[in-house]
Amino acid sequence: MRTTIRELVEDAVRTLADTGTVIGPRPDAEALAAHLFGTGLAQLEWDGVPGDGEAERYLELVARRVAGVPLGHLTGVAELAGVEVAVGPGVFVPRVQSEAVVADGLVALKGIRRPLVVDLCAGSAAMALAVAHQLPQATVHAVDCDPVALEFARRNSALRAALGDTPIELHQGDVTEPGLLAELAGTVDLVLTNPPFMPDEAEVPAEFGVYQPRQAVFGGPDGLHVIRHAVRTAAALLRPGGTLVVEHGHLHAAAVPDLLGADPRFTEVTGHLDQYGWPLYATAVRGRTEAATSS
Known part of the structure; x- marks a missing residue:
């Protein structure tokens, strides 16, 4: 039989x-x-x-x-928060855990008529496109430094626009460089970011250590190199009262909230767990610094 x-x-x-x-x-x-x-x-x-x-x-x-070959590299697609994107070798395949990051960001935007959103280290632009899909009135910018990732992001943006979603704006830029998106400084309602966060010498499954692009997984000796720059960039971009949601993984349950808490520009710092009870991301609100209050 x-x-x-x-x-x-x-x-x-x-x-x-x-x-x-x-x-x-x-x-x-x-x-x-x-x-x-x-x-x-x-x-x-x-x-x-x-x-x-x-x-x-x-x-x-x-x-x-x-x-260890990522599922998305075998099928050519991945889904995040109801949006299907093209993926393949050379671009990070979004994890289902990141849906919680998007969901928390959407909560932060409730009541804002025309929100301005930035996705840093956007990769395939899955998170940015998920926000644009859920909030057609939003203006969404997605930034990545890798040309392969940006090519996937362009394909995905064009496909979602053809399906009726609000187009997003793509930028090639490095979050470690000062002045990124300087024209948006102080005006952004939400910054989302899933930067590389694994320490360089960390032992990880082959899916992440062999098949996913290294620059999207490993973030320096302590895993915080890109996160530090993402926090700095987010603080410059966000308006007072704007929200940062940063995915950081289980190794940084204390380190990332501490990093945010040590920055006087942020308040309401909170750590969050994924559906399995592991530390996943942190949120913070851009406070009113003395300069912001007096302006």
Whole structure:
């Protein structure tokens, strides 16, 4: 009796779970099947028997996922907060955990009629496009220094605009350089950022240490090099009362809130956990410095 698609997927779920590094074994196994058979998940013929070579191709995809190849590099797409973006080798594949970063940012924008938003270290622009999708009245800027990431961001921006979303504005720029987006200084309502935050010598799964672009993962000896610059840039861009949401991962549960708390320009510093209870991101509000109060 030949193996059905359902049986193939169930075997793949067990195989992926055994790695201990794949966060969503079932979603990944199902996404690979939908990709291979060229259909949506709901349209998969679960009790159907794969055609010649299809089972072997599926097992090859699963084996590559076990080896650490990001799911998005295998399927060519990733989804974040209801928005699908193109991804591939050379650009960071957004993690589902980042949906919480976007959600908190959207909460901060409630009641603002025409918010101004900046996504620093934007990569594929997934977070920026998710905000533009949810808030068509927003003006959203996305910044990255890597030309490969920006090319993906341009493709994704054009696709989302063709689907009816408000276009975003893309910039090639380095968050470590002073004066980034100086024309927006003091006017931004929300800064989102998912900068590289792993220490250079940290041991990470192959998905992040081998297949994801190094410059999007590792952030200097302590992992805070880019974050420090992102905090400085955000403080310059935000208006008084504007919000910063910075993803920082579990190693910086104290370091990033402490960094924000030590900056007199920020107040209301709060650390946040992901859905699994691990430290994920921090939020802060741009306070009114003496200069801002007197102006």
